[in-house]
Amino acid sequence: MLQITEIKKGSPFFPQVQALYESAFPANERIPMKQLLDNKIKREFWAFFDDALCENHGEKGDREIAAPLTFCGFSNSISYGDITNIVYFAVVQELRSRGYGSQILQAIREKHPDSRIVVDIEVEEDSKDAEELERRNRRREFYTRNGFNASPVDYFWQGEHYRLLSAGGTVTDKEFRNFWKEILKDIPGAKYP
Template sequence: MLQYFDVTRDAPWFPQVKALYESAFPANERIPIKHLLDDKIEREFWAFFDKEEGASGSVEDAATPMFCGFSNSISHGDITNIVYFAVEPELRCRGYGSQILQAIREKHPNSRIVVDIEVEEDSKDAEELERRNRRREFYTRNGFDASPVDYVWQGEHYRLLSAGGTVTEKEFRDFWKEILKDIPGAKYP
């Protein structure tokens, strides 16, 4: 069973979260991690741990829960946008990603949950296309459907997926306008 804790600069797991963030997302898809920690935007930045398995990955070492991944999301009104979400590479395909999504849904039972994925058609090679297809299939298995929203942010073309109801392009843009309204120079999708 997963448990989660807030990510702060002082948290003992911050180095693990930072390392996973930097390895899971290309530079053009990241914002400086300090912005994920500041309070200009109210975010849920969680580190997830398996308390049944220990840091070594064994049940015998369960006294030290195993770091599994993190999520970073923003909520406003009835929309929760999962901005960043990653599972440790060696733990993928073991159900942790689905459990993390379930924890977010439980926290926001009346929200439409949205995530964005890189558009498959834009992939430059077969390996990248395979990664994008696996990512889309993962979200589909977890109840996400394609929405009518595509956008470009920092040079990457994204498609929005949603669970719990569709989010229109206007709702998505209004969501980001509201979130970023007090941050000078911030660009929204």
């Protein structure tokens, strides 16, 4: 079972979150960490930990529970109206393909049962490298397995071409742009997709 904890700069696990953020996303796709932590935009910035119990049977057969929490990943999302946009989401490299990503998405959906959840992925056909194309295809397949479908929204941000996927209903291009206009309306100079 995953435990969810809000991420704050003073959190003891903050260095792990920052390291994962920097390793999981290329520089052109990241915004400064301080923006993810400030409250100008109400974000849900969560760390996920595995609290699975370990059973250790001693000589007398007694059961000991010794399970330190394992940092699994994080998500950073923004909600407005009935749309929740997962802006950043990553699972620790060594723990990928073990179901943690699906559990994290499920936790987000449970927190927002009446929302359309959206994520963006880099457009596969723009990849010029076979290895990068394979990563993009795996990412799309992961979201598809977890109930996300293609939406009619493609956009460019920070030099990258993205396609929006949604679960819980389709989000139109107009709705997506209005979502970001509303979120960023009080932030001078902020660019929206």
